[in-house]
Amino acid sequence: MTPLRSGGWLTGAKMLRLFDPPRAGAKAAQARPGPRPPHRAAQAPEAEPPPGHPALVADGALLAEVREDLRPAAVRAANLALAAAPLLDHGIPYVLAPDARRPDEPERHHIAVALEHRAAVLGVLESTYAGRHVYLEPISWGPGPGPLPPAGLTAAVERCERSVRPAEDGGAEDDGTAQSQAAQQRLVRGVRVFRPFVTAGRTLRYGPEYGCEIKFWRPAGDSGGSIIPYGDTRAGWWVPSLEPAATVGIAGGRHPVPAAFTRQLIDDVDFPIDAVYTWVDDTDPRWRERRARRAAHAGAGAAGPGHGTEEQRFRNRDELRYSLRSLAMYAPWIRHVFLVTDDQVPAWLDTAHPGLTLVSHRELFGDPDLLPVFNSRAIESQLHRIEGLGEHFVYFNDDMFLGREVGPGFFFQSNGAARLFQDDIIPPDPTRPEDDSYIAGQKNTRDAVAGRYGRCPTRTFSHAPRSAHRSLLRQNARDFAPELRRTAAEAFRSLRSLSPLTLYGYTAYLAGRAVFADADEVFVDIGDPQSLRRLPELIAERGPAVFCLNDVTAGLIDPADQESAVRTFLTARFPVAGPFEKQDPDAGYPPAELPHAEHPPARRPAGDALSAPRPAGAGEGSRTAATAG
Template identity: 40%
Template sequence: MTIIPEPTVRPFTEFVPGPSRGPVAAAAPRPRPQPAAPSAPTADDIYVEPGLTPLGAREANRSAVADLLRSAGVSFFTVRGTSDHGTVLAVAEEDREAVLGALFHGMGQYPGHLSVIDEQAVAPAGPRSSRDPRAWRGVRTAAAVQASWYRTDAGRHLVMGHEYGCAVEFWAWRGTHLVAPRANRVTWAVSGEGPNVLGAARLFSRLVSDHTPEHEAPALPTRPEFLVDCVEDIAFPVDAVYTWVDGNDPAWQQRKAAAKGEVYHAESASDARFISRDELRYSVRSLHMFAPWIRTIHIVTDDQVPPWLREDVPGIQVVSHREIFRDAADLPTFNSHSIESQLHHIEGLSEHFLYFNDDMFIGRPVTPHAFFTPSGKARYFPSRNRIPQGPVVDTDTPVDAACKNNRLLLRERFGRVITQPMEHIPYALRRSVMEEAEQAFPQAWERTAASRFRAMTDLSTTSSLGLYYAALTGRAQPATMPFTYLQLAVPDLADRLQRLLDGRSQDSFCLNDAFSTPEDIEAQQELLDGFLNAYFPVPSPYER
């Protein structure tokens, strides 16, 4: 985690470039290609950005470079580059001197970072401070240069660096066409005639969808050749669904006390299963920061609303159990298996959706491709564990019992045996598959829905059965993802949380709690508060 001294960090709230001072001074001789160590950012090179997100850093860098090009009178268009994090602008080779002059002047006023992109280099050059003369070596012959201004949040927990920068490519004229100096996702050449057109933001980054707010990802000027839907594009909407309960709510506690049903396993009765540690707030923050392509977030509750949640903001809604259960007699229920069996009944839910427990988080920017293929297949993530052999027995955990029940149904229908449960990674589901599976196993499905507490006869519909049903009918495929599963009742919890925070290298992680004692909870909460606020310091638009 980068530590930035507070007194020397300057606000970066506006970038208004002045006129270009002309060409860059004569560049030093081109060095022999070698791996270049990037210069470490100093406090003066990092700017405080309230409400910082990766998408916001990317757009701010693009906007700053675009303003510099306009100030120099340089025409440009946006390229569908190969990176989802940054942006690529194309200019004609003949404008190189004006471009370099504008960048040199602008980055003199507001120091940033620059890297030279040389397709012939043995290793890519790392970014250097724009105040370092070495940053400008080779700019006269480079295929492209990338500019960025490092940003941090007000608490200095995040640093958005050069990967969110804006590259400027120098395209050469070949007759009436402009030819790219390096590969992009669509074409090597575009017509140099005619005006630019606006292209949807999702064309230029897979971190963006048509449902990402326009102020976060505006349409960009480009060439008509880039306005195509490629075979690898995902254009269908993806929703997110959470199940959430506030176990401290007296009204909910009263309903639970009055409910009839026997608890067969100690894990089922553990109060830790119903504790709200405010994880949902931070999980939603993780979507806002790292999965801004999500269309709508659905929070399924037992007539509860998180106290921090704004319900008047588009893109999120609270769904009552009463709205999705086919049989009202099954309510109230305190069984996650029961609730999960009804999620595909949410009105308006997209065909493709991700199901999150409230203790699951996205850990860094991910694209929808991590969970779905462009053709619409879901990806699932088998665990390294194995489902125990044999029928359900009294010593089985609720998870193992449900997996065994899933296995029996799938073997009877498809003649295949499932052997692995799923990792605690957000479950990529298709609504039509869940509806079909419910119709295929109506009695077992109804029995699960009617179980007020976890029972030996439960199915785990979202975390196993629905995924394997999709796989066995050709609508899902196995995949892998960098992730961490952390059980909170471990003695070295502080060290594990710190490693997770320092690395920020996981696409997703789960902070699971099933066995904590009342004595554990207070100490855990202090650690969690510090960790979650440091990992996800920026409030989402859905918070009061």
């Protein structure tokens, strides 16, 4: 089939015109627990940036600061500091409460304040941030006014409530009448504090959904304790007391927490998790020469089509750079990254970074006579030999990306069990000469598991990041020694090898060390024109937890146009430079301090959440153990 040229397909420039996600507020990135007003900013007139403030730009109805260096956890932590600082400065008591979430979601918090301090909180927020680039959004059970400049907060609350005050403040009780219920809907029960940010290309926005909410907890009456006004916490909707009992660390700052939130919960993942990447640069002439020599020695049949030697399997479009960016953006809790290569190093990689270790194939393989290899299965058979690798890790190919914030529970349960994502059915017939090496490897692995355990796997696993236990990979190397030695010795895939990670998945499951979970993923065949057209959706929605850009189909798209489209997408999807990249002197990193006038008061909690990008795993936005206070 004739490849489509640039006139019939999307070049990078054409794709960039498609990367125009909805304006801030048009759709929340993720649902939040509890009642909340619809966001009306999308219908409001477009904001006008003030003269002489080039860092602020209009982004729908909001003014956003242009920043190219911020990640989600840092923005959330900064907004937490903005919300807490005026309370600290004015002696208003508060505690931090963890919002309810699924185990696979990242941890989030709100500030809990007793309802009796509501008027004081509204007043100090307005006075502290009047004239500054901060938005305050009143939250009630019904529709609210949306994000507001600080100077209009108290007046907007009065208009919203129309003189209705909570019963605890002497207002009307909810007597069940329609008028009373409508009044209850209008009561302001919280305030969201945030500063909007946007990248210069407008492909990454941090709006209200990244803000910190101050919720006004009401007394529970005769039963004692306090009740959350909307939403839920990880300990439920009621706590015996809001009195501080300990402090908790968030991104370098410490905040008080009540006794109800000091205990380790059953689904808390509290063990370290590493990441392992494999990568190859097909443009390296020395690597290409090694591959050609090895292919000639192996024979044309062993290195022909269907044996994993197709050019697109090795093609490097700088995906590794952006996959590592996604890791820093959406999984900052990763402890350490191990990069396995055939003595190749990307020019942009900061090899001196303390959170990164390069692993050569020469270090990985116990038998140097097996090298060089150009077979991912051979490499995967040796991952347990990585020196310093932790027990729990997540394995990435460089074409795999995180698409949104995830917690450690996305990959591992708190009891240590790996969460694995199943995919296609393994054909039930035996391995045949006409099978390609992928299908043959899955069939061989199925038969090896069935032969040892008497149970027959029926499905493959998704081409997505894989959770794994180092000790179980080591055990498989012993239990399936002949099969895995043969796999490690194959420079190119053959019809006899196993898939080490499929083998791990089923042996871990049968050992009670893994569970099968629903995959939240998108697979994009960047060789297929229809599939490639989905890339703009991944800019606008940012919904799937993981996605993969894999070269399956060949010959339908001009390679230059394909590369331009993929690079344009990756740059737009992950515009924030990662911690493992060499500092670009022209990019202005580390970022300059924000103007002093924009800082919260000096007595804010310790730790600057808007500091330079941190190493992955350095604790950005992570929760440390509660300390008695």
